[in-house]
Amino acid sequence: MDELLELEPGTVQPDDLLEGHGWSSLSVVGFMAFADEHFGVVVAPAKLTKCETANDLAALLDGKVS
Amino acid sequence: MAIKTITGVRIAGLATAVPEEKVNAASSGSRFGEEDAQKTARSIGVTERHVAASEVCSSDLCYTAATRLLEELDWSRDSIDTLIFVTQTPDYVLPATSCVLHARLGLGAGCGAFDVNQGCSGYVYGLWLAASLIAGGGSGRILLLVGDTVTKLTSPDDRSVAMLFGDAGTATALERTGDSAQMFYELGTDGSGSEHLIIPAGGFRQRHTQTTAVPIKGVDGNVRNAEQIRMNGGEIFAFTLAKVPRMVESVLQAANWQRDEVDSFVFHQANRFMLQHLMKKMQVSLDRTPMSLDQYGNTSSASIPLTMSHVLSERLRREEMKLLLAGFGVGLSWAGVALRCGPIVAPAVMYVGTEAANSSKR
Numbered sequence: 001m002d003e004l005l006e007l008e009p010g011t012v013q014p015d016d017l018l019e020g021h022g023w024s025s026l027s028v029v030g031f032m033a034f035a036d037e038h039f040g041v042v043v044a045p046a047k048l049t050k051c052e053t054a055n056d057l058a059a060l061l062d063g064k065v066s
Numbered sequence: 067m068a069i070k071t072i073t074g075v076r077i078a079g080l081a082t083a084v085p086e087e088k089v090n091a092a093s094s095g096s097r098f099g100e101e102d103a104q105k106t107a108r109s110i111g112v113t114e115r116h117v118a119a120s121e122v123c124s125s126d127l128c129y130t131a132a133t134r135l136l137e138e139l140d141w142s143r144d145s146i147d148t149l150i151f152v153t154q155t156p157d158y159v160l161p162a163t164s165c166v167l168h169a170r171l172g173l174g175a176g177c178g179a180f181d182v183n184q185g186c187s188g189y190v191y192g193l194w195l196a197a198s199l200i201a202g203g204g205s206g207r208i209l210l211l212v213g214d215t216v217t218k219l220t221s222p223d224d225r226s227v228a229m230l231f232g233d234a235g236t237a238t239a240l241e242r243t244g245d246s247a248q249m250f251y252e253l254g255t256d257g258s259g260s261e262h263l264i265i266p267a268g269g270f271r272q273r274h275t276q277t278t279a280v281p282i283k284g285v286d287g288n289v290r291n292a293e294q295i296r297m298n299g300g301e302i303f304a305f306t307l308a309k310v311p312r313m314v315e316s317v318l319q320a321a322n323w324q325r326d327e328v329d330s331f332v333f334h335q336a337n338r339f340m341l342q343h344l345m346k347k348m349q350v351s352l353d354r355t356p357m358s359l360d361q362y363g364n365t366s367s368a369s370i371p372l373t374m375s376h377v378l379s380e381r382l383r384r385e386e387m388k389l390l391l392a393g394f395g396v397g398l399s400w401a402g403v404a405l406r407c408g409p410i411v412a413p414a415v416m417y418v419g420t421e422a423a424n425s426s427k428r
Contacts, residue, residue, distance in 0.1 A: 022102075022105075024225070025225075025226045025286060025298075025299045025300065026105075026106065026109050026110075026299070026339070028299065028300040029299050029300055029303045029339060029340065030109075030339070032300060032303055032304065032307075033303075033339070033340075033343040036307060036343070036347065037343070037346070037347075042304055042307055042308065044304070045298065045300025045301045045303070045304050046300075046301075048300060049300065
């Protein structure tokens with residue numbers, strides 16, 4: 001997460017609001033690329049834009065991968 | 067999806083013109099903040115873009131490219147029997163801009179002329195259309211003009227598009243040939259995603275009113291009016307991941323080419339992050355993937371021929387190349403082709419000022 005948002009490692013906490021860390025449409029695309037590359041899944045952008053915290057993102061991936 | 071194989075058509079030449087006016091990514095710093103602007107520029111890969119002055123239209127850029135191309139080809143104007151103009155930024159609601167260009171270029175009265183409304187996939191669509199007309203006997207020599215001035219349609223306060231787009235116009239000449247070289251095309255459409263890249267108002271579904279010209283803040287937090295481009299980058303990326311690798315694979319198979327036999331993969335210059343991810347996914351090496359995005363931005367329909375002019379023109383003048391071209395985006399629409407091209411007439415990219423504007427415009 002920190003790498004995606006170009007922040008120092010350990011900056012984003014699981015319950016932090018993403019918006020406060022500069023989350024943007026580019027981050028959405030970045031996260032989709034990450035999910036595709038590491039897990040081979042395409043995350044639905046509509047679901048992704050509803051995510052508010054890093055935890056939400058993880059839950060979304062969990063649902064896709066498992 | 068079925069491959070369309072077309073035989074007996076060659077590309078004879080290609081020329082590209084862009085506005086000389088350059089806009090640097092750093093200039094967006096005052097609007098979006100230095101740090102954000104830099105971050106965006108790094109991710110999308112656009113350092114500078116060429117932007118048309120208000121009086122310069124897509125047709126003017128294409129006209130400049132076409133004039134140079136015909137001069138170098140030494141084709142008589144009467145030998146061209148079809149003029150196709152692919153654009154989403156025409157001069158008028160009506161008539162078709164191709165008719166205006168037909169007169170400006172001094173083409174013969176026996177030449178058919180029409181416009182095609184396609185964007186990111188438009189160059190490959192234009193090649194497919196022109197090649198099909200020639201192979202089917204419907205035409206002998208075609209002048210294919212492809213260009214857009216998308217910067218006129220973007221909101222300066224919309225960070226999802228404001229730093230991305232540039233303007234360009236191109237001209238490609240195609241003719242019948244006796245040799246048996248083949249082109250392998252695949253095309254596709256998913257109109258259910260049309261809302262993801264759209265200008266909702268100003269057409270005939272929602273006419274221009276005072277309200278449609280008022281900027282408002284969208285759900286994504288960006289400020290734009292209803293007559294400006296609205297792009298959902300995530301949805302475009304998802305569709306690209308789903309369609310483009312498969313299309314590239316099937317076109318390669320049809321041509322019976324291995325990846326390392328292809329001299330260049332020329333992709334629509336969507337944005338650098340997306341393209342790099344696609345290359346990795348498709349196992350296409352970056353050194354076979356010419357880019358023009360850093361200097362010209364995303365130029366919509368013109369991005370593939372602009373990239374060819376910018377990076378490959380010298381080589382195309384000299385020798386035959388195996389090319390794979392792939393366009394994808396607004397529609398949603400996608401199109402790919404594997405073809406052999408060269409040696410052809412291919413001048414370097416031209417830079418034009420406001421003198422290029424049609425002086426006879428009303």
